[in-house]
Amino acid sequence: MTRARQLQNSYLKAKSNSFAAHTSASLRNRRPRTKDALEIRIRLLDKAIVTGDIPALRKLSVTGQGFVNDGIRRRAWPLLLRTHVPRREVISDSEKHKDESQVELDIIRSFTHLSSESKSKQIIKKQRQTDLQDIIMDVLQRHPKLAYYQGFHDVCTTLLVVLGKEAATLAAETLAMFFFRDCMLDNLEPVLDQLSLMTALLRLEDPEVQDFLDKSETLPFFPLSWVITWCAHDLGDFAKIARLYDFLICFNPLMSVYLTAAVVMSRRDELFEVECDNAMVHTFLTKFPKDVDLERVISHAHQLYTTYPPESLQNRAESWLDVNSCVNTFNRPGTSLYNNDKIILTAVDFGPIDALLSQPRIKKTKETSALSKYPTSALQLYRRNMAAMVAFSAASVGTAALLLMNSTVFREWLANSGLR
Structure with missing residues (x-):
């Protein structure tokens, strides 16, 4: 072997060893960096929880893994919902609620993943229900x-599932009164009003997508179940559901609409490959994408929220929600969970919210229905397709359709318009 070849072999061997050593070191360093990032996040979460730092929790809910795990959620969620302080005494037995029968029917259909011949699972399922x-x-x-x-x-x-029964009972009351109140009135019109604002968001951020929806006469009601359940009905991955709740609990109730807009825009390329037909487009969009990049969508939703805050968005859209909508009262003194983003160390006073529930709905516009702004032809087509989806679609699609078809405002609008 020549001297030149020996030198070349020595160089290649040294280079190979150096590369192997560098790669090994990189791998060793990479794991600790990932671990360190997680540990730093957990320390930041702990500090924010201990100090009641709402802005810090909001910031952490937008990035990375949110609140990381259920152990931290059991501390963070009650703090954000102000259920970490003592509440009122247990209520005494009262008359049967008018919706109790429907509740019982939905309970029967819950926790289906525990359906099994196993006696232990049956016991767990019954207790959970x-x-x-x-x-x-x-x-x-x-x-x-x-x-x-x-x-x-x-x-x-x-x-x-995350909090356990006692804490969940308190959290459910706060969510119902401050976040989902518009869903829990005598009809779904307030929710349809919220969804209508998604049209404005898409028009502002991605007019090509909205043009496509207009051309296919697709109304903005396809993500109804996403908004009224915060995607819990549509996502099969519970870890993703909990991650979304980390985010949505931290912001105005309208954030779920910003999220839906972000999801739609994330699918623009796939959307444009769908036939520009109302039924085809609606069916495609109603199915929440299982492979969605959740962190990217959350980040985009937050960016939309920052750029077009709820009041600004309503003004831009010239479509205003009810003055006492949970969206518009969320930061209003007297009906807010916080005092200038500071935790209030007393139990939530639901009296002002109960008072709002007794007041008539008031809008800045003369429109009486969220549906009144859409062409009769589009609504007629929408009704026909909704009926078909209720009859033939999978549960995730059919549920949203059924909810809308059964809404008082939708039925009344159809009757007044002569659409049967």
Whole structure:
């Protein structure tokens, strides 16, 4: 072997060893960095919880892994919902709520993953269902002006699994009164009003997507179940559901609409490959994407929220929600969970919210329905497709359709318009 070849081989061997050593070191360093990042996040979460730092918790809910695990959620969620302080005494037995029968039907369909011939699983399922019904009925009996809607049991199920019955009961009351109140009135019109604002968001951020939806006469009601359950009905991965709740609990109730807009825009390329037909587009969009990049969507939703805050968005859209909508009262003194983003160390006073429930709905516009702004032809087509989806679609699609078809405002609008 020549001297030149020996030198070349020595160089290549040294280079190979150096690369191997560098790679090994990189791998060793990479693992601690990931671990260190998680440990730093946990320390930041702990500090924010101990000090009651709401802005810090909000910031952490937007990035990375949110609140990381259920152990931290059991500390963070009650703090954010102000259920970490003593509440009122247990209510005495009251009259049967008008929606109790519907609650019982939904309870029967809950915790299906525990359906098994195993006796132990059957016992667990029965106990979970009993706990879930107790949580829902506690909310309805404390606040009889609230109406139960199909989907609230999905919200309460998430709370029960993460927090346990006692804490979930308190959390469900706060969510119902401050976040989901618009869903729990005598009809779904306030929720349809919220969803209508998604059209404005898409028009502002991605006009091509909204043009496509307009061309296919697709109305913005396809993500109804996403908004009224915070995706708990549509996502099969509980870890993703909990991650979304980390985020949504931290912000105005309208954040779920910003989230839906972000999801739609994340699917723009796939959407444009769908035939521009109402039924095809609606069916495609109604199915929440299982492979969604959740962190990217959350980040985009937060960016939309920051750019177009709820009041600004309503003004831009020239479509205003009810003055006493949970969206508009969320930061209003007297009906807010916080005092300038500072935790109030007393139990939540639900009196002002109960008072709002007794007041008539007031809008800045003369429109009487969220549906009045859409062409008759689009609504007629929408009704026909909704009926088909109720009859033939999978549960995740059919539920949203059924909820809308059964809403008082939708039926009344159809009757007044002569659409049968």
